[in-house]
Amino acid sequence: MSFLHKKLDEKDKEKIKEDVKEIVDTFGSVLSSLSDLAEEGSIERKNSFREEKKDFNNDSSFRKKMFKNSKNKNKDFIIAEKKKW
């Protein structure tokens, strides 16, 4: 297969869904075969809290840009379809 970008139709999407299940199963069987695994790692940081007021300045152009990015809006609101969230 070619990895070039292409527009996907429903048939393509269905095929990808089938294929990826197989890929995930393959990953799963390899992972299950690994022995003597360590415990999951974690990252803990001390003093990682920030003071919001100190670190974030109001940017006057932010609002303008944010609304420009939105497709459906009126003056003060981004409009989303009801009951579909």
Place this chain on the structure above:
Amino acid sequence: MVNAVERVKECLKVIEEKNKELNIFLEVRDEKELIKEAEEIDSKEKKGKLYGKVIAVKPNINVKGLCASCSSKTLKDYCSTYDATVIEKIKKEDGIIIGTVNCDEFASGSSGETSFFGPCKNPLDPKLIPGGSSSGSAAAVAAGMCDLSLGSDTGGSIRNPASHCGVVGIKPTYGSVSRHGLIDLSMSLDQIGPFAKNVGDAALLLDVISGKDLKDSISLDGEKLDLNSLNLKKKDFNVGFIDFESLSVAGDVRINDLLHKKLKKIVEDFDLSNFEVLSNSSLEIMKSAVQIYYPIVYTEFFSATRKFDGRRYGEKIEDSCGPEVLRRILGGSEITRAEHEGRNYHLALKAKKSVEDVFKKMFEKFDIIVLPAVPRLPHKIGENISVEEMYAYDVFTIPANLAGICSMVVPVGKIDGVPVGIQIMADKFNEQKMLEFARYFEG
């Protein structure tokens, strides 16, 4: 030294000449605005560390006012509302951001082919892929369209294209560079890093962007880089070499042979007393690196993309993305289905920690681990290859992301006219050591 205005003009000229063919830049800032900014920098009495440097940025990093499209139809008109921390730092040091460059869609790919805006081409041979996912970042530097660039590396996305395009690319230690403003692919693995034509310039940009940032809670301050000590000098590094046989990788043996030859010369020239090719048996878990990596990426990418619902901005991702992005989303959806209880994700995180432990042990013995960057030469754009083959491009680069260590690629030669890089790894926050060793390859 060339002043900022002259340098901007030179870069714009090269972009004008080459971009139509190579499809590297997605957006170039307005010329007048760039010249004005450069003039202001030229007129400063005290200039920053990046004075005279023109920098391109991968479009998954927010640059206020530029489109952070992630090379996707989903965000093709999305205008960044703020600067990522790395961009703020670059601007503070008088670097000039010239524009954004092509990449694999949402950084999902190893070839540069999956972009909605068409494939990025390799400046050294436009028929070939430049590697990915930070394809444009590597290609722009190689083509002379900018001095430096920023990419992101989740499983090799900086080092893979650096190797294919013959430039230097660095994946810093996980947490050493702020990811505030990076549109994430996989939060456990992502790292922003620099590209340059030489080790010194890459180190300069790394020095500027590194450091703790309160807006990225996992970020930390490492040891400050000493750029002056990067000048070539004899040091006795303990070096371990992971070659094709060490990981049982069936790749292009010419790459393996070239690296053996280059390393033999380095060992002789710099009189390294401890050089060892690492055995297969101690690296067992790293042979499954690809199978450990993708469940993490699929799961975290699936989670990261839930915000792209097309309501507040952009289009709904499942309706607008290409095949590789959809594969990862559906893969993540499958792994996180309630009935599986996250089993594969948790197993992968445990295996990730085991890889980290293997490296920890290796770095008790070695200062530096060297290994190939990619197992094969780049394929032709549009060529048919399997998912497994595509994922295997990153077999040598993924381990550094799993372990969270620093790693970089420097060019070491060419095969059939195509550049080949070598990968150099050091322990977490040991970038200084890694960069000093990398200088050995620059003669």
